Amino acid sequence: MTRQPYLTLTVQDLAAERGGRPVFAGLGFVARGGEAIGVVGRNGAGKSTLLRVLAGLLRPAAGRVVLDPPATDDPDTPIAERAHHLGHVDALKSALTPREHLGFAAALLGRAGRAAGEVSPEAALERVGLGHAADLPCGYLSAGQRRRIALARLLVAARPLWLLDEPATALDAGSQAVLAGIMGEHLAAGGLIVAATHGPLGLAAVRQLRLDAG
Numbered sequence: 001m002t003r004q005p006y007l008t009l010t011v012q013d014l015a016a017e018r019g020g021r022p023v024f025a026g027l028g029f030v031a032r033g034g035e036a037i038g039v040v041g042r043n044g045a046g047k048s049t050l051l052r053v054l055a056g057l058l059r060p061a062a063g064r065v066v067l068d069p070p071a072t073d074d075p076d077t078p079i080a081e082r083a084h085h086l087g088h089v090d091a092l093k094s095a096l097t098p099r100e101h102l103g104f105a106a107a108l109l110g111r112a113g114r115a116a117g118e119v120s121p122e123a124a125l126e127r128v129g130l131g132h133a134a135d136l137p138c139g140y141l142s143a144g145q146r147r148r149i150a151l152a153r154l155l156v157a158a159r160p161l162w163l164l165d166e167p168a169t170a171l172d173a174g175s176q177a178v179l180a181g182i183m184g185e186h187l188a189a190g191g192l193i194v195a196a197t198h199g200p201l202g203l204a205a206v207r208q209l210r211l212d213a214g
Contacts, residue, residue: 007033007067007160007192009054014063016049023049024211025062033160033190036183036203040196041211047196048088050211051163054194056080067161083161084109088169090150094139098125098149101138102156109157124152128178143170151179154186162186164195168202176202 008030015025023046031037039047052058054065056079071077092101102121110118125131128148138146147170154162162183168176180202183193187203194209195201 006069007190009161009192009194010066010068011054012064012066014050014053014065015061016046016053016058017061018046018049022061027063027211029209031192031194031207033192034187036187036193036195036201036206037209038195038197038201038206039209039211040198045211047211048165051085051087051165051194051196054079054161055083055085055163057085079161082159083163084154084157084159085163085165086150086154086167087165090146092138092146092149095137097135097137098130098141098152099134101149102152105153106156109153109159118158119155121152121156124155125149127155127182128152129175144172144175147171148175148178151182154182160191162191162193162195164193166197167195168197168199 009032010030012028014027016023027050029037039050041047049058053060065079067079067082071082099121102124106118106121119127122131122134125134128151130145130148130152133141133145138149141149151167167179171179183201183203187193
């Protein structure tokens with residue numbers, strides 16, 4: 001297994017707003033390669049907002065987020081291009097097949113050729129137990145199957161930082177175990193995970209970050 005370059009995610013005095021109202025402020029933490037951070041707190045505390053700020057999808061009201069070391073091919077690569085953000089919505093088009101979705105993700109998010117740790121769309125679908133449904137339109141699949149397709153995107157394009165919003169939503173026990181295995185392998189390779197969750201992630205060690213805004 002090829003390890004990621006040693007990573008450090010530093011969050012300093014971070015603040016976010018939603019609709020002009022503060023969600024959280026003064027947030028700071030440091031996470032290092034191989035570590036999983038579980039973001040916990042009541043509904044509305046800002047868990048999803050934090051992940052979106054870390055992913056570069058929302059501009060912070062204050063503070064800074066730094067991922068070191070910089071990308072080896074381009075030191076100015078933003079965190080958004082070094083992270084996978086998996087949100088509440090699986091963002092699958094009903095008319096497209098799982099193979100088509102993952103092929104598009106690999107082409108858009110991956111690199112020329114296959115980087116260490118990346119697998120083909122077909123191998124990713126086998127890993128999440130959907131090889132038999134590779135060519136079935138996603139509109140025919142259950143919520144749990146659609147979630148597994150979304151999770152398979154993590155495997156077709158190698159990115160060191162995974163930002164996961166309730167990743168086990170709609171998954172049965174077997175699929176949760178598969179997810180835990182995938183996350184464990186990412187951590188063992190030196191990757192980082194920040195996950196918003198209401199329940200256990202199935203990992204041996206998760207450091208909690210509690211949000212109590214509002």
